[in-house]
Amino acid sequence: MELEPVYQVGQLSTTGFLIASVIKVLIVFLVVLVTVAMLTLLERKISAWMQDRLGPNRVGPGGLAQPVADGLKNILKEESNPGQAHRVFFVLAPMLAITPAMVTFAVIPLASPLPTPWGLVEMVIADMPIGVLFLLAFSSLGVYGIVIAGWASSNKYALLGGLRAGAQMISYEIALGMSLLSVLFLVGNVRLPEVVWGQQQLGLWFAIPLSISFLFFWVSAFAETNRLPFDLPEAESELITGYHTEYSSMKFSMFFIAEYAHVLTVSMLMATLFLGGWDIPFWSGDNMLGMADGTVVGAAPAVWKTLLTLLAFVVKTGFFIVMFMLIRWTLPRFRYDQVMDLGWKLMLPALLTVVTVTAGTILALDSAGVAYGLVYGLVLTAVNAVMLGIFLLVLDRGRVLSGGYARQEKRAHARAVARFHREEFEVGHGAPAEG
Amino acid sequence: MARRRKDKEMAANVRLMKRPEREASYLRATLKGVALTFRHMVNPHKVTMQYPEEKWALSPRWRGTHVMEQHEDGRPKCVACGLCPAICPANCIRLVPGEDDQGNRYPVVYEIDEFRCIFCGMCQEVCPVEAIHVGQHYENSEYTRDNFVYDLDRLMSQKQPSTLLWDPSDPASE
Ligand code: SF4
Numbered sequence: 001m002e003l004e005p006v007y008q009v010g011q012l013s014t015t016g017f018l019i020a021s022v023i024k025v026l027i028v029f030l031v032v033l034v035t036v037a038m039l040t041l042l043e044r045k046i047s048a049w050m051q052d053r054l055g056p057n058r059v060g061p062g063g064l065a066q067p068v069a070d071g072l073k074n075i076l077k078e079e080s081n082p083g084q085a086h087r088v089f090f091v092l093a094p095m096l097a098i099t100p101a102m103v104t105f106a107v108i109p110l111a112s113p114l115p116t117p118w119g120l121v122e123m124v125i126a127d128m129p130i131g132v133l134f135l136l137a138f139s140s141l142g143v144y145g146i147v148i149a150g151w152a153s154s155n156k157y158a159l160l161g162g163l164r165a166g167a168q169m170i171s172y173e174i175a176l177g178m179s180l181l182s183v184l185f186l187v188g189n190v191r192l193p194e195v196v197w198g199q200q201q202l203g204l205w206f207a208i209p210l211s212i213s214f215l216f217f218w219v220s221a222f223a224e225t226n227r228l229p230f231d232l233p234e235a236e237s238e239l240i241t242g243y244h245t246e247y248s249s250m251k252f253s254m255f256f257i258a259e260y261a262h263v264l265t266v267s268m269l270m271a272t273l274f275l276g277g278w279d280i281p282f283w284s285g286d287n288m289l290g291m292a293d294g295t296v297v298g299a300a301p302a303v304w305k306t307l308l309t310l311l312a313f314v315v316k317t318g319f320f321i322v323m324f325m326l327i328r329w330t331l332p333r334f335r336y337d338q339v340m341d342l343g344w345k346l347m348l349p350a351l352l353t354v355v356t357v358t359a360g361t362i363l364a365l366d367s368a369g370v371a372y373g374l375v376y377g378l379v380l381t382a383v384n385a386v387m388l389g390i391f392l393l394v395l396d397r398g399r400v401l402s403g404g405y406a407r408q409e410k411r412a413h414a415r416a417v418a419r420f421h422r423e424e425f426e427v428g429h430g431a432p433a434e435g
Numbered sequence: 436m437a438r439r440r441k442d443k444e445m446a447a448n449v450r451l452m453k454r455p456e457r458e459a460s461y462l463r464a465t466l467k468g469v470a471l472t473f474r475h476m477v478n479p480h481k482v483t484m485q486y487p488e489e490k491w492a493l494s495p496r497w498r499g500t501h502v503m504e505q506h507e508d509g510r511p512k513c514v515a516c517g518l519c520p521a522i523c524p525a526n527c528i529r530l531v532p533g534e535d536d537q538g539n540r541y542p543v544v545y546e547i548d549e550f551r552c553i554f555c556g557m558c559q560e561v562c563p564v565e566a567i568h569v570g571q572h573y574e575n576s577e578y579t580r581d582n583f584v585y586d587l588d589r590l591m592s593q594k595q596p597s598t599l600l601w602d603p604s605d606p607a608s609e
């Protein structure tokens with residue numbers, strides 16, 4: 001790999017760093033909150049369009065102020081606290097649900113580094129060396145809020161919802177982590193700006209060379225956010241609304257906000273990990289990596305580049321969000337056994353294979369001395385395409401997810417066994433009198 | 436014996452149709468479904484009517500709340516003949532007839548309880564002077580039940596067009 005040019009922008013002083021951080025925190029937090037509010041509107045609008053309706057259009061121009069009205073309503077509504085509920089945990093649960101969802105934005109790089117007269121400002125609130133691990137740790141904390149909500153409500157439906165959430169999240173956390181492994185193999189780092197840099201260096205977004213990991217990550221992301229078709233914790237038809245059955249007014253709203261914040265985080269994360277983060281395709285002018293000491297490797301940083309890359313990031317995140325909604329209004333909810341089958345019997349073994357094969361390929365490529373670049377990526381693409389093809393073929397054969405058809409063999413077998421036993425019984429005891 | 440057992444088995448088990456994989460595949464069904472929802476998302480057939488701003492055009496034979504026709508000088512056309520309270524199947528018209536110095540009959544009290552009315556339109560059909568009509572109107576909301584009892588003034592001040600119970604150009608429809 002030829003050495004990339006290095007630009008010296010200069011390091012922020014400690015005060016400068018503090019000020020920049022505070023500004024970043026404020027802006028990102030505000031933007032995230034507003035975006036989440038707007039997501040609730042977007043969801044309602046998109047679902048309306050898909051169902052040939054118009055959606056909310058009365059409050060403000062085109063219904064834009066609907067989230068404000070909703071929020072106001074939720075704050076003003078009476079809060080009911082069930083008498084049997086455990087008060088402390090009942091109040092704690094919504095906070096536990098919303099906090100991790102709000103914290104995880106801190107490590108996601110939003111745009112290319114911004115050069116300022118005072119030094120280089122990274123466009124990520126906390127450029128942690130353990131970015132990905134932090135993200136995984138915090139997003140799985142969200143399940144505590146749900147489980148505690150279910151338990152503290154003292155309501156059988158809520159409890160069942162909480163249990164389901166726990167089981168489902170734990171099952172899919174494994175798949176999530178495993179599909180992430182391939183990315184980490186390839187980048188060799190868990191710092192998220194490095195992941196973006198790795199994709200720029202490869203010349204391909206990881207969605208292409210790691211297509212099968214991408215697919216699995218996407219599926220488990222649906223399960224992690226409790227969105228349809230994985231919304232078993234709040235299955236209305238079976239559990240009323242599951243874990244938040246007993247919650248009302250702003251406490252309910254907090255679960256709601258947490259769900260959308262999770263959708264936003266996961267979309268941002270998928271954009272960063274698999275769609276090149278803030279990278280603009282087919283343009284090398286934005287391939288840069290900011291360092292903690294104020295230097296930039298790669299292209300020269302510029303303010304307009306930061307803005308452009310920010311736009312690219314927003315577009316990619318938006319794509320995933322719309323996909324979330326599209327899937328939600330397309331697919332019906334899985335049965336519980338299907339969710340568990342998919343997680344444990346299909347995704348886990350498949351991912352183990354994928355991780356092994358990908359790691360083997362990377363090892364082979366490295367020992368063959370192939371430089372990290374387009375050829376490297378294309379070999380991985382080919383390997384992954386084969387695996388993806390096999391996986392889709394298996395899925396298409398209807399072994400796991402189709403309805404009655406897939407279980408027909410199982411049923412026929414069970415019937416044959418029952419008949420066999422019965423006939424044996426009849427031979428031994430004479431035919432039972434049938435009336 | 437064998438046949439009977441098979442019958443019993445069918446009753447106990449739901450029979451599963453043997454579907455070809457093309458139809459049973461979750462993957463293909465998902466893709467098809469996403470394509471469908473996407474098509475609707477980008478090109479929704481917006482069929483919703485924005486109700487208070489837009490309204491359906493009513494049929495000229497729509498029978499709604501009543502209108503009392505009046506003379507140019509503002510007197511009701513009703514001659515208090517008593518036919519409409521007599522024919523009203525819901526018994527919701529209250530008429531107290533009166534007579535002036537010239538011997539003209541007029542309604543002293545004329546009330547219709549629109550809550551009890553079944554909008555059959557028989558009062559309009561029976562009226563000899565075409566005074567009472569059912570109207571082309573459907574937005575009826577009031578704060579109290581008493582407000583649904585329309586008195587003579589209210590009946591005369593109704594603005595909606597009155598119903599055509601039959602098509603005047605088509606004698607067969609009468
Ligand atoms: S429409 Fe029928 S029910 Fe109503 S007032 Fe006239 S006759 Fe009576």
Ligand code: SF4
Nearest residue numbers: 513514516517519562
């Ligand atoms: S039928 Fe006509 S004229 Fe006779 S009482 Fe009724 S409204 Fe008056």
